[in-house]
Amino acid sequence: MPLHLSIRFDEGYFARICYFFHYRLPFKTRISQPFQEGQTIHAVGQISNEPKRVDFNFHKGAQRDADMPLHLSIRFDEGLFSGKLVYNTYKDGNWSENEQRIKNPFKPNEQFDLRVRIINGKYQVFANRVEVGSFEQRLPLDGVCFFKVNFTVTNPLNDIDASRISATTCxxxxxxxxxxxxxxxxxxxxxxxxxxxxxxxxxxxxxxxxxxxxxxxxxxxxxxxxxxxxxxxxxxxxxxxxxxxxxxxxxxxxxxxxxxxxxxxxxxxxxxxxxxxxxxxxxxxxxxxxxxxxxxxx
CATH class of the missing domain: 2.60.120.200 (Jelly Rolls)
Structure with missing residues (x-):
């Protein structure tokens, strides 16, 4: 799968170079720099015919029980939570009891375009270019060093925008x-x-x-x-x-x-x-x- 990384370097203006790499799913990568206000993480692909779920996670370590300040789980066929987009956090080996759910905007065999923007202490979520909700950042992002996506989609592309974007001019x-x-x-x-x-x-x-x-x-x-x-x-x-x-x-x-x-x-x-x-x-x-x-x- 291609991973599209956008890297900032400063020369008095915003400047960036993008590199392309190929990985297999599920995809997990180490974050070279801490996430910052204004960044957007972007995942694109095509939903498979019989999807189960798509998980989108921030990890504070490589181990399986590492804290997760962000866990987005898009459920297609999982009993009680079918047809839901679920937000939660994981800390000290326990899931938060405050699990938030909104309607899953994605459908099988259709385009998948998910963007998560870190802004004003929240995660702003866009699905196929439409804002579908925002969630409070319950845990600090300090220490997040891994980003993981587990798809049941085809032709996926991940884009980590590693620059903070001005609200008016770039x-x-x-x-x-x-x-x-x-x-x-x-x-x-x-x-x-x-x-x-x-x-x-x-x-x-x-x-x-x-x-x-x-x-x-x-x-x-x-x-x-x-x-x-x-x-x-x-x-x-x-x-x-x-x-x-x-x-x-x-x-x-x-x-x-x-x-x-x-x-x-x-x-x-x-x-x-x-x-x-x-x-x-x-x-x-x-x-x-x-x-x-x-x-x-x-």
Whole structure:
């Protein structure tokens, strides 16, 4: 199974490189740095035809009886708790009596997209890009050194976003200029969100401008510091106040733009496709996660 790790290094801006590894399920990995406020842990796959459960755990050690500040268990076929998403903690060899349950939003043989965000002393849980609930952090995250996922899903992908994300702006630098894949998980409450890709001379290689008031997603770029012709086809397939994924794939001749995993538009390059140095997000928007890497795919 592929594991998608996003690693932060500081150069005055947010910057990150992503690496891909292959593991078998169940998957368990050591966390190289402590979890921090604003991080999101992301698991993606396809639910199998006859699933039993999916467990999503934070461990304070490698041993079986290690404390678990977070245990999320998605139950499909387990008696009393069938059809439930269960949250609990495990400490000193005992499960907490305060087990919380909400409706399981996932179904067999369908997409599985689970994101857990650490924010304001809570775990904010998103299922297939929809917030389904939040749970209080009952135990401190200090000392968490392992993350484990046990799936009955196919084609799983785990993404540990190892950077703290600003609530309004995230800028990402890359010295390699070989970036091929940009993915943003955003929540907009304003009239406009701009996602900007800059060349090394600070010209716009691409601007994707989501304009709710105009009902359009406008694409444009600069040549010799002059804006070119806007491209507006495609309408606005997302609504203000919705959480959404925006993916930009930098191909040889064009940028391919996807919304929530569906192809939205292509934008032909108006400059060198290898000269992409800075990513910027502006607008009234909450940036939940950003992934920048050199792997092609949605």
């Amino acid at each position: 800028i990402s630098n890359s010295k390699s200029r070989k970036i091929k894949h940009f993915q943003f998980f955003l929540f907009s409450t304003g009239k406009r969100v701009n996602v900007n890709l800059y060349r090394s001379n600070r010209e716009y290689a691409l601007q994707v401008s989501i304009r709710y008031g105009e009902g359009a997603i406008v694409r444009n770029a600069m040549t010799n510091n002059v804006w070119g012709t806007e491209e507006r086809e495609g309408g606005l397939p997302i609504n203000k106040g919705e959480i959404f994924d925006l993916t930009i794939i930098n191909e040889e001749f064009s940028f391919q733009i996807f919304l929530n995993g569906e192809r939205f538009a292509a934008f032909s390059h108006r400059g060198s496709p290898t000269d992409i140095e800075t990513v910027e997000i502006d607008g009234t928007v909450e940036v939940l996660t950003v992934t920048v890497n050199d792997a092609i795919g949605v």
